[in-house]
Amino acid sequence: MNDQLTEFPCSFVIFGATGNLASKKLIPALCRLEEAERLPDGMQFIAIGRREWDDDGWKDHMRSLLREKLQDRFNETVCERFAARFSYLRGELHELDMYQRLGAELSRPRSGVCSNVIFYLSIKPTDFPSVIKNLDKSGLSRPRGLHRVVVEKPFGEDIESAQALNRLLHEHFDEQQIFRIDHYLGKDTVQNLLVFRFANTLIEPLWNRNFIDHIQITAAETMGIENRADYYDKAGALRDMLQNHLMQLLTVVAMEPPPVFDADALRDEKVKVLRSVRPISMRSVNAHSFRAQYAAGSIDGMSVPGYQAEPGVEPKSITETFVAAKFYIDNWRWRGVPFYLRTGKRLKEAKSMVAIRLRHPPQQLFRSTPLEVVSPNWIILSIQPEDCMRMEVHVKQPGLEMNTRVISLNASYRREDEMPLDAYETLLLDVVHGDRTLFIRFDEVEWAWRVVDPIVKSWAVERDFIHTYAAGTWGPLEANRLFDDEDQDWRNYL
Ligand code: BG6
Numbered sequence: 001m002n003d004q005l006t007e008f009p010c011s012f013v014i015f016g017a018t019g020n021l022a023s024k025k026l027i028p029a030l031c032r033l034e035e036a037e038r039l040p041d042g043m044q045f046i047a048i049g050r051r052e053w054d055d056d057g058w059k060d061h062m063r064s065l066l067r068e069k070l071q072d073r074f075n076e077t078v079c080e081r082f083a084a085r086f087s088y089l090r091g092e093l094h095e096l097d098m099y100q101r102l103g104a105e106l107s108r109p110r111s112g113v114c115s116n117v118i119f120y121l122s123i124k125p126t127d128f129p130s131v132i133k134n135l136d137k138s139g140l141s142r143p144r145g146l147h148r149v150v151v152e153k154p155f156g157e158d159i160e161s162a163q164a165l166n167r168l169l170h171e172h173f174d175e176q177q178i179f180r181i182d183h184y185l186g187k188d189t190v191q192n193l194l195v196f197r198f199a200n201t202l203i204e205p206l207w208n209r210n211f212i213d214h215i216q217i218t219a220a221e222t223m224g225i226e227n228r229a230d231y232y233d234k235a236g237a238l239r240d241m242l243q244n245h246l247m248q249l250l251t252v253v254a255m256e257p258p259p260v261f262d263a264d265a266l267r268d269e270k271v272k273v274l275r276s277v278r279p280i281s282m283r284s285v286n287a288h289s290f291r292a293q294y295a296a297g298s299i300d301g302m303s304v305p306g307y308q309a310e311p312g313v314e315p316k317s318i319t320e321t322f323v324a325a326k327f328y329i330d331n332w333r334w335r336g337v338p339f340y341l342r343t344g345k346r347l348k349e350a351k352s353m354v355a356i357r358l359r360h361p362p363q364q365l366f367r368s369t370p371l372e373v374v375s376p377n378w379i380i381l382s383i384q385p386e387d388c389m390r391m392e393v394h395v396k397q398p399g400l401e402m403n404t405r406v407i408s409l410n411a412s413y414r415r416e417d418e419m420p421l422d423a424y425e426t427l428l429l430d431v432v433h434g435d436r437t438l439f440i441r442f443d444e445v446e447w448a449w450r451v452v453d454p455i456v457k458s459w460a461v462e463r464d465f466i467h468t469y470a471a472g473t474w475g476p477l478e479a480n481r482l483f484d485d486e487d488q489d490w491r492n493y494l
Pocket of ligand 1: 183221240241352
């Protein structure tokens, strides 16, 4: 619809500009796009925050955060060019007056012709409704169909609130204007997974229940909740990571090839996967999911406090910082193959990957040799810290004995001189260009909520106990109870 308009300069309004996400991801990614000369000339940014700053105060803050985040890549000239695009607006999200001042700021004549506006909601989900209503009351959502609104995850806190939020958005914006972001979809390995699966004849024939024993999807972090207790203590790992990032990875791993490579065809296939996930009955929530919370421990040799001692966390909070869950996809391709999903904060290593374990060969041909039982093959798709793909195969060790070793067929696609992109760089540029392929359609959000809903509901009432794990470990051993077979175990290494 309004895709051509974005070639003209646009204004980019960041709600929550002083928050954790804006500082860690958004502002550095936008600055790298400035460096790559990918921001349209005349594009202006308005940062909204509660701190008592003027434009210069904001710019000083931004310079120091960019210096810290970009380190060796920090470039003074680029930073100044980028800072010159910014103005700062102080205000409270629920005060109409702030939106009126924003309106005045947006209509101030500048060098470019700012025809449309991107509103980026880098704020707590509980603040979304207030911002959307105030955009409308102050006339900033009009003319209808023109501007874009980017909504960060989690979209709602359960299925009902997600539906209510969606209805509210649709009262003021058309679907083409709404960009529901899940930055995992902007990660290179995730996009490469589609190429790996659908551009190679070698892979696709193996990608099903006949050859695959189970699939593990892990997003492990060493960091704690930083200064986000206000949000995290209400969300927990299930809402913060599993319902969105991990579910999105699951859909990309499990989907059928779409008829064409476009936003809707791709999203149709992802929705089909979510609709095929076997519903978990309330009675079987414990057999399918596991939660835990970090206790004090040490990360890289440094002592760190437990979750309940983090500033802002409710005393005796039972919010989960670790979640593991098992899902089955009841379709022809995947019936019977368990998908184990796991994420946690303050774990031993920061590592996100999809690990696919293939079945044992049907015949144990080497039973009478020193080799005896051959361990199964794995395909590893690592998202971070390295983005790489590898397939493990057995080969004979040179020598007189019949012994094997495992070698990796390395399908890494990045050369050493090729800089990795941050997911936000890709996605922010897509917003500017109006490309929604890597953004989430509401039915995906809704079905992902449906999948986890029994877990959400059951954990909401079972509030008297949570397992703990020492910070710096891989989480409690009790999580292993999810495995269907004794020979299944978490794969923690690349
Ligand atoms: C965010 C979560 O969406 O993703 C954070 O809110 C989490 O809690 C982050 O730390 C992880 O992102 P990445 O790209 O560092 O894996």
